[in-house]
Amino acid sequence: MNSEYAPLTGQVVAAFSRRFIVATVDGDLSCQVKGRHLHVVCGDRVEIRRDRDAGVIEGVLPRTSLLYRSDAFKSKAIAANVTQLAVVVAARPSFSMELVQRCVLAAEDQGIASLLILNKADLPETPAARERLNLLTRLGYPLVILSALADVAPLRPALHGHTTLLIGQSGMGKSTLINALFPGADAITAEYSEALDSGRHTTTHTRLHRLDADSAVIDSPGLQEFALQHLDAGALAQAFIEFRPFLGQCRFRDCRHETEPGCRLQEAAATGDIDPARLQLFLTLRRLQQNAAQRL
Known part of the structure; x- marks a missing residue:
């Protein structure tokens, strides 16, 4: 068989809608997807067929995780x-x-570890921002505080051995962080609007950068919303790690964790074993799920 057309495997390192860059043993290859039934994302390990100077993705190898967000419609x-x-x-x-x-x-929900990064540590408002994050750090989620413009060294140990997806709202300094970690990345940065108290999107596609043989960082476009309509009520409750010891212990099997007698989550919130704000978030998200389902 002509080696030019022999099947290859590789990893998707950039995703631009229906066009992808796949890293192979022979170098990076620009690829398209064969057919519309195949859904490919950055980080996927894929089977490709080389076609001269380009390639066609013909299959996706089994995934260890797939992180996605959803709303009521898609x-x-x-x-x-x-x-x-x-x-x-x-x-x-x-x-x-x-x-x-x-x-x-x-x-x-996907069994993926989480890391919190508080950037722009030199800002006078940073202590107040750190206080807000206590809601999650008290649960054991690790936090790294740094200034991407000054020094990213505090972050490197937390990235080692992981394929890390970097995510966040626009204006948080994500692109500056990528440029500091990967000087050749040339990620576009932009100032945020003080009048609007928001940033603007500068990353337009998802890109994987390798730190070393065992570590990689995937940069993703900034976001302003992150819905969870793909999680049913049971999966949503399990995603709150502090709920897990109490799930299945309510008096009623179909407990909605609202005002039912014998609700273990409500009792745990009353005694401080779980933060009432977290229980309220769960109830809010579940109602959004129900409202979305009724509209379909």
Whole structure:
């Protein structure tokens, strides 16, 4: 068989809608997908057929994880084979604590570790931002505080041995962090708007960067929302790690964890074993799921 047309395997290192860059033993190859039934994302390990200077992705190898977000109408896969989710926040512009928690819940559903990164440590508002993150650090989620413009060394040990998906709202300094970790990346950065208290998207596609043979970072476009409609009520409850010891112990098997007598989650919230704010978030997310299902 002509080696030019022999099948190859590789890893998707960049995803641009229907076009992909796949890293192979022979170098990076620009590829398209064969047919519309095949869904490919950054991080996927794929089987490809070389066709002269390009390639065709013909199959996706089994994934260890698939992280995606969804709303009532569609789901969007973000990255595959990720072992760690790193949520980047900063004191300025302000970040949504609910959005951070939604990202962490999606990671928990896939058995992916979570890491919190508080960037722009030199800002005077940083201590207050750090206090807001206590809701998650008290549960054991690790936090790295740094200034990407000054020194990213504090982050490197947390990335070692992982394929880490870097995610966060626009304006948090994610692209600056990528440029500091990978000087050749040339990620576009932008100032945020103080008037609007928000940033603007600078990353337009998902890209995998290798730190070393055992470590990689996947950069993803900034986001302003992260829905969890793909999780049913049971999966959603399991994604709250502090709920797990109490699940299945309510008096009623179909307990909604609202006002039912003998609800172990409500009792745990009353005694401080779980944070009432976390239980309220669960109930809010579950109601959003139910409302979305009724609209379909």
